[in-house]
Amino acid sequence: MKIVFFGTPQFAVPTLIKLLESDIEVLAVVTQPDKRRGRGNQTQSSAIKQIALEHSLPIWQPKRIKKEQETLAQLKATEADAFVVVAYGQILSLEILAMPRLGCINVHGSLLPSYRGAAPIQWSMVNGDRTTGITTMLMNAGMDTGDILLQAETEIKLLDNAHDLAVILANQGADLLLETLFKLEAQAITPTPQDDRLATYARLIEKSDFAIDWSQSAIAIHNQVRGFFPNCFATLQDQKLKLSATVPITKSTLNSLPEEYSSLKQQYPELASLTGQPGAIVQKLKNQGAVVQTGSGLLLLKQVQLAGKRAQSGWDFVNGMRLEVGTVFDNG
Numbered sequence: 567m568k569i570v571f572f573g574t575p576q577f578a579v580p581t582l583i584k585l586l587e588s589d590i591e592v593l594a595v596v597t598q599p600d601k602r603r604g605r606g607n608q609t610q611s612s613a614i615k616q617i618a619l620e621h622s623l624p625i626w627q628p629k630r631i632k633k634e635q636e637t638l639a640q641l642k643a644t645e646a647d648a649f650v651v652v653a654y655g656q657i658l659s660l661e662i663l664a665m666p667r668l669g670c671i672n673v674h675g676s677l678l679p680s681y682r683g684a685a686p687i688q689w690s691m692v693n694g695d696r697t698t699g700i701t702t703m704l705m706n707a708g709m710d711t712g713d714i715l716l717q718a719e720t721e722i723k724l725l726d727n728a729h730d731l732a733v734i735l736a737n738q739g740a741d742l743l744l745e746t747l748f749k750l751e752a753q754a755i756t757p758t759p760q761d762d763r764l765a766t767y768a769r770l771i772e773k774s775d776f777a778i779d780w781s782q783s784a785i786a787i788h789n790q791v792r793g794f795f796p797n798c799f800a801t802l803q804d805q806k807l808k809l810s811a812t813v814p815i816t817k818s819t820l821n822s823l824p825e826e827y828s829s830l831k832q833q834y835p836e837l838a839s840l841t842g843q844p845g846a847i848v849q850k851l852k853n854q855g856a857v858v859q860t861g862s863g864l865l866l867l868k869q870v871q872l873a874g875k876r877a878q879s880g881w882d883f884v885n886g887m888r889l890e891v892g893t894v895f896d897n898g
Contacts, residue, residue, distance in 0.1 A: 567751055570646045570666075572596045576613040577736045578652035581673055584740040585650070586621055590747065593644045594624040596631070598655050632659040641665055648747060651705065652739065663705055668750050670705040673739040675732070676768070677701060677717055679760040682710035683768040687735060688728050690768075691793030694785065696722055698731070700739040702746040704757050711765075713757035715746045724822040725813065727795035777898030778809065780845035784863030788814040800845070801896040802872075802887075810877055811869035815857065830866070837864055845895040855880020856889060 568591045571582050585592050595618040603610045611619075618625045626641075628634040641649075641662060648668040651658070663670050676686035678701040690698045699719040703712040718738050722731060749755045771794065778787060778800040791798045796810040813827065817838075820831050830837075833851075840848040842859040849857040855867045871877040878886070 567591070567647045567747060568593050568644070569648045569650050569747070570594050570596060570641060570644055571614075571650050571652075572654040572658075573614045573650075573652040574598045574612045574655045575653050577675070577732055577739075578654075578673075579613050579617055580736045580740040581650070581652045581743050582614060582617055584744055586617075588744060590744075592621075592623060593646055594626060594640070596626045596628070596637070596641075596654065599627045599629055628656075631656050631662070638662070648750070650743060650747075652743075657709075658705065660707055663707070668747075671715065671743065671746060671750070672703050672705045672710070672712065673743050674701045674703060674710055675735050675739070677719065678703060678710060678714060679762065679765040681766055681768040684770050686768040687732050688768070688771060688793045691722065691726070691728055691731065692789050694789050698722055698735070700735055700742050702739075702742055703760075711760060711762070713759050715750070715755050715757055716742055718742050724819060725792075725811075725824065727792035727811070729795055778895075779897050780858070780895065781861040784814040784816055784860040784865040785819060787860055787865055788812045796871075796877075799898045801898060802893075806873040806898075807895065808871040808873075808877075809867060809869075810871060811880075813866040813868050814863060815866055816863035840864070842892070843894065845897070847889060847891050847893045847895075849891060850884050850889070851881075853881050856884050856893075858895060 570593050573582060574597050595614060597612045597614045600609050600611050615625055626637050628637040631637055642665055646666045648666045649670040651670055652673045658670060676690060677699040681690055697719055699717055701717045702715040704715060706712040720734055720738060776794055776797045776799055778798055791809045791812045799806050799808045815830055815837055820834060823830060837849060837857060842848040844859055844861050846859050847856045848859050851857060858865045858867060867880040869877055869879055870883050
């Protein structure tokens with residue numbers, strides 16, 4: 567089987583590597599153009615381009631793939647059996663979708679029709695889902711609306727963040743994609759239309775989504791912090807404070823905490839009796855960090871980062887800033 571691979575970020579890397587290790591021939595790689603990033607405004611290649619360079623694969627980087635006739639001609643000339651698309655970042659035209667014999671197969675980071683769109687992993691966490699997964703589908707002209715080929719489910723653990731989950735799903739997606747290609751070739755898959763009535767959407771993430779509102783519940787803030795990792799922030803003494811890891815201390819979450827937090831279960835009756843305004847430190851836990859009152863429940867700040875500083879543990883932060891019970895964090 568011969569394929570052309572479309573992808574850009576790290577999430578797509580495990581799938582490309584799996585393909586290169588298989589009997590499937592990768593004819594070429596299509597990825598987004600290089601971009602200037604960082605303080606030095608240096609040109610950086612995508613994660614997928616770096617892998618393609620290591621394997622001496624042809625690389626095409628059209629700015630607008632629908633419009634660039636040279637790329638369209640190159641794609642058509644490959645006579646590929648399938649185009650594989652993993653987080654490429656541009657919409658493919660009907661002309662491109664019709665080129666390969668087996669179609670264009672997309673690897674999507676949710677159990678479609680849930681979370682169609684650009685940020686399925688992040689929004690599944692923000693919404694507090696306990697399960698998610700990977701879908702392979704035949705692409706059509708819509709946004710993640712094509713027929714489902716295969717799906718695989720995975721658990722979302724309470725202290726996972728979006729980066730952790732993306733790594734798990736990227737590897738799961740790589741395995742599922744290979745299974746999908748082999749079964750398609752063997753005509754062992756019956757594509758299943760999505761039920762549009764069940765569709766939900768994962769909209770683009772905006773900077774305003776990162777601001778912490780302490781009047782929200784502890785679990786809602788925790789899900790926001792891990793879903794938008796590592797970008798959520800509050801304010802302390804007019805300084806921006808990023809929250810990169812938190813632990814919700816509520817009756818409903820205690821049993822979902824790993825063994826290392828067994829002490830929290832023992833201290834919960836005492837902690838639950840403490841009160842303060844939303845955003846106020848109500849307790850300092852040795853070797854853990856500040857326990858903050860929210861609109862409902864308590865939140866342990868496990869890892870934080872002050873503007874211009876390195877990330878540090880919650881306990882080091884409390885000691886370094888000499889924070890006391892009663893100190894109030896403001897909203898982001």
